[in-house]
Amino acid sequence: MANYTLEKEFLKKVENNNDKQNEREILNKDQIKNLLLKYPKLPQDYLIYLQEIGSGSFRECQFNIASSLFDLEDLGLNNYYELKSNVWFFGDNYSGDFSGFDFDKNDGNVVEFWHESGELYYTNKPFQAYIREQMLMDENGKEIL
Template sequence: MVYKDILKKIHDAPTDYDFSKLTESIIDEESMLNGIPQDYIIFLKEVGYGSVSNAYFMFYGGLIEADEIYDADENPEIKTVLLFGDNFTGDAIGFQTTNNWEIVEIWHEDLSIVPRDETSFKELAQSIFAKEL
């Protein structure tokens, strides 16, 4: 298992987390996206979706087009981002599909797209569960 350390945290402190498993059909649908990082797909399979530490971070139950949440008229580049979660304050994190699926953050104040330091989804997930976001 790739995410056994995260699963252990959830198991050891179940009141700090609210996670659910996804159906295989949803995971299969996400897997069909060309270039999608496999560590993200493995996370969906092993961990699922839900919230970390009472509104610290929410992992969505699949990718969401950023322009469903944010106004693409203010920043057309938003259309290139698929979101997988947010910090409950309006800032979301996702993949910029036109830049090798780079992990980026969209800041709600000005809708800027800011690259994250993490080089993989697994590294980001570990940072979130360590509350180092």
């Protein structure tokens, strides 16, 4: 079972606590239950992240995690891009690219949508490994420069 102790300690070291851009909301059990009712294939490491670190941005808008999943239609982009219907996003990099899951594959690995090409890129990384990269953190809790 995933645990985000290393990531929480890392964010305490690298983030400015007074910067509102680093505020996150921890999801409660009812919110997680509602997410699972709507998206039963959600990976456990993603759900644990929402309960331990929470939704919102980290590292002064390095990356943003939404409190719920969304798709291109939710963003009004479905007329510009065509994607498989079972790809749902959990976050973005503030540069127009989105990260999520392909529930047709149901492997728990993260997929990225690159807006410039309109293509999906399969990272072959589970959520926890992927989010560490977005935090610019290595597997030992050290900053990647």
